[in-house]
Amino acid sequence: MHKIELTNAVKRFKKVVAVNNVNISIKNGINIILGPNGAGKSTLLKCIDGLYKLDSGFVRINGNDPYTNFDVHKYTSLLTDNYSLYDYLTVKDNIRFFGRLYGLKDSEIEQKSKKILKELDAYKYVNNRVYSLSRGTKQKIAFCRAIINDPEIVLLDEPTAFLDAGAAEQIRKSLDEIARKGIVLFVTQRIDEVTRFNSRLLVIKNGAIIKDANTDSIYTDIFKNSEIGVRLARPISAKKILNKNIVYINSQTPTYIKLKIRNFKDINSNVKMLIESGAYIASVDYAEPALEELYK
Amino acid sequence: MKIERSYHLAIKDIKEIFSSISIYGPMIGVPLFFSIILPIMTFYVTIYAAPNIVSRITALPTAPSQIKHATSEMFLQYFAVNILGPIFLTMPILTASVIAADSFAGEKERKTSDALLATPISNSELLLGKVLASFIPTLILTLAVFLIYGGITNYFSMKTFGTYILPTTSWLLMIVSGPFLAIVTIGVMVLVSAKVRGIKEAQQVSTLLILPVLIIPFTSVLGIATLNVGFFEMLIFILIILDILILYASVRSFKKEGILG
Numbered sequence: 001m002h003k004i005e006l007t008n009a010v011k012r013f014k015k016v017v018a019v020n021n022v023n024i025s026i027k028n029g030i031n032i033i034l035g036p037n038g039a040g041k042s043t044l045l046k047c048i049d050g051l052y053k054l055d056s057g058f059v060r061i062n063g064n065d066p067y068t069n070f071d072v073h074k075y076t077s078l079l080t081d082n083y084s085l086y087d088y089l090t091v092k093d094n095i096r097f098f099g100r101l102y103g104l105k106d107s108e109i110e111q112k113s114k115k116i117l118k119e120l121d122a123y124k125y126v127n128n129r130v131y132s133l134s135r136g137t138k139q140k141i142a143f144c145r146a147i148i149n150d151p152e153i154v155l156l157d158e159p160t161a162f163l164d165a166g167a168a169e170q171i172r173k174s175l176d177e178i179a180r181k182g183i184v185l186f187v188t189q190r191i192d193e194v195t196r197f198n199s200r201l202l203v204i205k206n207g208a209i210i211k212d213a214n215t216d217s218i219y220t221d222i223f224k225n226s227e228i229g230v231r232l233a234r235p236i237s238a239k240k241i242l243n244k245n246i247v248y249i250n251s252q253t254p255t256y257i258k259l260k261i262r263n264f265k266d267i268n269s270n271v272k273m274l275i276e277s278g279a280y281i282a283s284v285d286y287a288e289p290a291l292e293e294l295y296k
Numbered sequence: 297m298k299i300e301r302s303y304h305l306a307i308k309d310i311k312e313i314f315s316s317i318s319i320y321g322p323m324i325g326v327p328l329f330f331s332i333i334l335p336i337m338t339f340y341v342t343i344y345a346a347p348n349i350v351s352r353i354t355a356l357p358t359a360p361s362q363i364k365h366a367t368s369e370m371f372l373q374y375f376a377v378n379i380l381g382p383i384f385l386t387m388p389i390l391t392a393s394v395i396a397a398d399s400f401a402g403e404k405e406r407k408t409s410d411a412l413l414a415t416p417i418s419n420s421e422l423l424l425g426k427v428l429a430s431f432i433p434t435l436i437l438t439l440a441v442f443l444i445y446g447g448i449t450n451y452f453s454m455k456t457f458g459t460y461i462l463p464t465t466s467w468l469l470m471i472v473s474g475p476f477l478a479i480v481t482i483g484v485m486v487l488v489s490a491k492v493r494g495i496k497e498a499q500q501v502s503t504l505l506i507l508p509v510l511i512i513p514f515t516s517v518l519g520i521a522t523l524n525v526g527f528f529e530m531l532i533f534i535l536i537i538l539d540i541l542i543l544y545a546s547v548r549s550f551k552k553e554g555i556l557g
Contacts, residue, residue: 051413052553073416084411086308088315093308100304101415129315145411 305425490554
């Protein structure tokens with residue numbers, strides 16, 4: 001069992017407090033930190049991995065200080081949002097370099113990277129220089145680099161942000177596998193990404209953790225006194241569905257309706273009402289709120 | 297401390313530098329160009345212009361007696377060691393500053409250091425790797441430049457005077473001082489890398505180091521200093537002391553956050 005502990009962690013950049021008195025304990029499994037731009041997510045990750053020295057408080061990974069104990073990094077890994085790849089080197093050279101720093105043999109690096117890159121459909125770029133690759137491909141390469149050492153603790157910053165659906169799903173699958181024996185901690189500002197996991201959710205704002213819950217709690221927050229959009233597969237007479245919860249219909253024979261709800265439980269009753277009125281439901285959407293609005 | 301990690305880092309940095317012609321092109325091209333052109337120009341100046349200059353000076357009533365006996369061969373030797381030598385001595389500074397700036401400040405500018413610092417590489421392994429990456433190519437290029445310009449000078453000297461002018465002991469000591477100058481430059485780059493925002497800023501600081509070296513030929517021409525064996529022994533001694541002090545300060549002050557983008 002691995003453990004990350006932050007106690008009264010504070011990190012400042014001049015007058016800006018990027019990490020503000022954070023106290024958390026993270027154990028095996030997937031853990032997500034959700035927060036808007038500038039909330040301190042990336043800085044917090046870098047503090048956890050020992051890249052930054054805290055101004056006060058401490059970080060411990062399995063009881064060790066990652067800032068001074070370099071051996072901690074043998075079983076941890078960090079994937080930041082800028083990918084940290086060397087543009088003028090080939091994909092192979094990039095991965096080989098990092099693999100060697102972890103003490104892996106070239107044959108081992110070759111074998112592992114081939115498997116990971118093939119799964120992500122990026123092996124064909126292995127001899128290309130990084131600068132020639134698209135943002136999404138760079139992200140795949142960076143992910144390969146991040147897990148080349150079979151890490152047991154993985155820290156990631158928006159790991160699926162620019163990926164196609166297939167590659168994003170493959171990365172989620174890899175994270176699930178790592179989480180079975182270790183810690184996966186990733187930060188994101190996308191609610192959509194959070195809803196794909198059933199895991200611990202920490203919400204960060206202005207450098208401080210303001211909520212510690214499960215990812216399913218996000219729906220309680222999102223659907224509280226909000227609206228849902230319902231797409232209909234066939235038009236229906238507006239007279240048939242007149243309801244006090246309807247706030248918008250796109251015509252007298254609507255195919256798109258907006259409904260007011262008090263919480264997520266209202267979704268079922270509203271959909272039931274529409275079905276009973278003869279509507280064929282194509283989809284139920286919700287407007288993803290801005291994080292700043294959601295966690296005022 | 298695992299030396300292999302420093303070695304892998306140095307190899308990566310060298311590979312990176314030589315992957316981009318925009319970095320290695322001017323770094324190699326300019327010194328090589330000058331190492332060929334300057335000795336040729338010097339030869340023609342000493343052969344064709346020097347006798348004319350000497351005859352005009354000797355016509356003066358106050359002309360020093362030694363100048364009356366100056367030969368083209370002596371002029372060539374003087375220029376090759378006292379003028380060209382110090383000019384080529386700026387090469388280790390220029391080369392080391394280009395590579396070290398790219399290696400230290402470049403990681404910061406390109407934001408590539410996050411992943412590097414997340415590996416088990418320690419601060420001392422990181423520092424050693426980056427110093428080696430700057431030092432080894434500088435050493436090779438400096439030697440190459442001195443050998444080319446020495447070779448060309450000797451070629452003309454042999455052809456014209458039937459004798460080799462170089463190497464003299466002063467010239468050899470000048471070459472020996474090259475690596476020490478490179479270490480000073482790299483040390484300064486380590487010190488400034490934490491303060492600057494990017495490569496250009498770092499290089500601007502390092503170019504200041506060229507100024508003292510460029511003063512050397514003027515001190516020789518003006519008669520303030522004689523670039524003899526004693527001068528270069530003293531120079532090497534001072535550089536060794538500077539190297540120790542700057543490297544010590546670099547190691548003490550080096551923090552990994554310094555190269556974080």
